[in-house]
Amino acid sequence: MEELNNKLDKITFDENAEHDVSKDPIYAAKDHDSQFDPKQYLEGFYKTAKEDTAMQVILFFLPGVLYRLPEKVENLLDLGAGPTVYIPIAVRKRAENIFTSDYAEANRQTLKSWIESKSEFDWTNVCTWLSNIEATNESPKMMQELARSKMRGILSVNVHKDTVIQEVYYQHTEYKKEIPKQFDVVTTVFCLEYASETLEEYQNAVKNATSLIKNGGFLIQGGVLNADEYSFGGRRFRCHHLTKEQLLNCLKQNNMSIDEKESCFKLIIHDDIFILVSKKYM
Ligand SMILES: C[S@@+](CC[C@H](N)C(=O)[O-])C[C@H]1O[C@@H](n2cnc3c(N)ncnc32)[C@H](O)[C@@H]1O
Numbered sequence: 001m002e003e004l005n006n007k008l009d010k011i012t013f014d015e016n017a018e019h020d021v022s023k024d025p026i027y028a029a030k031d032h033d034s035q036f037d038p039k040q041y042l043e044g045f046y047k048t049a050k051e052d053t054a055m056q057v058i059l060f061f062l063p064g065v066l067y068r069l070p071e072k073v074e075n076l077l078d079l080g081a082g083p084t085v086y087i088p089i090a091v092r093k094r095a096e097n098i099f100t101s102d103y104a105e106a107n108r109q110t111l112k113s114w115i116e117s118k119s120e121f122d123w124t125n126v127c128t129w130l131s132n133i134e135a136t137n138e139s140p141k142m143m144q145e146l147a148r149s150k151m152r153g154i155l156s157v158n159v160h161k162d163t164v165i166q167e168v169y170y171q172h173t174e175y176k177k178e179i180p181k182q183f184d185v186v187t188t189v190f191c192l193e194y195a196s197e198t199l200e201e202y203q204n205a206v207k208n209a210t211s212l213i214k215n216g217g218f219l220i221q222g223g224v225l226n227a228d229e230y231s232f233g234g235r236r237f238r239c240h241h242l243t244k245e246q247l248l249n250c251l252k253q254n255n256m257s258i259d260e261k262e263s264c265f266k267l268i269i270h271d272d273i274f275i276l277v278s279k280k281y282m
Contacts, residue, residue, distance in 0.1 A: 015072060027240060038082070044233060079157060081107070115154070183213060189210055189221070193227075206251070224274075226271070
């Protein structure tokens with residue numbers, strides 16, 4: 001924690017920056033499919049893994065949170081991955097079959113190009129950041145190769161639909177099984193509150209997302225509290241103003257553990273960025 005605080009203290013925000021974000025156009029959460037620019041997003045948030053406090057908090061605490069999962073996980077889904085692959089990289093040793101997903105086709109295309117080793121974006125810095133926290137001496141190339149070898153599919157998803165998985169966008173040719181309807185672990189970071197604009201929508205998104213978890217399975221959720229919008233690349237997107245109370249209530253209403261006394265629940269909040277692990281009761 002001290003290490004992270006030191007790192008966060010070193011981030012300098014340019015208060016005199018000429019660009020006034022409040023003048024950028026603002027889009028609805030549902031416009032992610034047409035207005036999300038994967039390249040700008042990755043350049044803005046993941047280029048050095050030091051660029052953005054929110055991503056730093058997630059990447060710093062993620063390996064520790066994953067440690068609470070069973071040693072072997074058969075099927076894992078990253079729900080609303082955007083164009084990012086840090087989750088598959090972080091779970092590469094634990095998960096047997098990794099599925100990723102997004103609502104926007106541009107993001108699904110970006111995920112596919114990484115799986116096919118044709119990624120335009122360089123994940124080396126994020127790998128190095130993760131490997132420092134994991135204390136592993138694997139190279140970024142080895143980390144990505146292992147993660148890639150576990151990728152089984154890319155799904156088109158919409159958390160506002162009862163049937164979240166709308167279609168299979170890509171399936172690895174060697175994966176002959178049917179895509180699971182439920183997973184041992186679902187991870188979802190900066191997705192559920194960013195896909196919603198009202199509490200009702202958020203509640204529905206959590207209900208739908210948790211329906212993808214097997215009984216006895218786990219949810220790893222990351223996100224932001226008390227925010228009304230987010231922005232990158234000259235565009236803003238409205239989001240649901242999520243409170244800690246709403247976050248916990250929604251989990252409870254969906255049969256997910258929220259008791260810190262149980263080893264299957266852990267919530268970390270730093271600067272309004274949260275990451276949690278919660279188990280679905282049998
Ligand atoms: C801020 S990005 C988060 C991406 C990534 N998980 C991360 O940690 O950087 C929000 C993502 O939510 C996705 N999203 C928006 N509406 C959605 C919906 N209705 N269903 C599923 N995903 C949605 C967007 O397409 C976008 O990729």
